[in-house]
Amino acid sequence: MSRTAEPAKLRLLKGRSDGKDAAGRAVNPGPAFKRIPPAAPDWLSEEAAAEWDRVLPGLSRLELLKPEDRAALAAYCEAWATFREATEAVQRDGLTIEAKQGTLAHPAVGIARAAGREMRAWAAHFGLTPSTEQALARGSENEPDPDNPFG
Template structure:
């Protein structure tokens, strides 16, 4: 996973003081977003709305949400809903499905193929991990948040 920039507050927290980071470089504070949770869009599916209600309180306690996160958070929640729906389909119908067709001459054929929900669940799971990482919702990104965003690794030395 690509490393993302640490927020200014974390750089200052681990810095040398006087507005500098751990390497003595001046820290730009960046924009001062209001740290309030966005309102859930009314068009969220039921499963996505439930996920929104589950994750927003915890993210709000961490003071990392802002109103501008609404679109990405909604995309995360809808991706979760797609993952759940596809997983339920695989549980109900299996990993493979049987297809039937009848030709014009009346000949019937039957074949087994992968349930399309398998691919949908896999793609949604991959997307879900990417979205979740932005909010610290995976074990590794949670650890990186608690360690100041570096994942415990030293910053790369440019020399």
């Protein structure tokens, strides 16, 4: 699995001093995008719009968002909405369905699984997974990680 480069802001939050990452290397701040949150697309589903409203304040506080992130954040929110709808269908209807061929897995099981993978992939880009949140929390102290034998 290839590693995706973290945004400069995330690397700096994990860093040990101003302008340096956790390894002490200078962090290139990257392009000077305006760090203002994007407006939610008006075509988001109701559940996706609710997720947008839930995550936007925290991401905005960290100054991670720019208007150009709108599509990626919308994809994350819609993946969440699909995951929720499929999960609710399985809860309502059960894991299996009866078909001409016999008992089969409910189609929503696969939909929930695929949406969950997509949602986790997008969430990682915004620091919304437990592991990326922990990395941010450790880095925000600007102190060496006591669990790191090299730091």
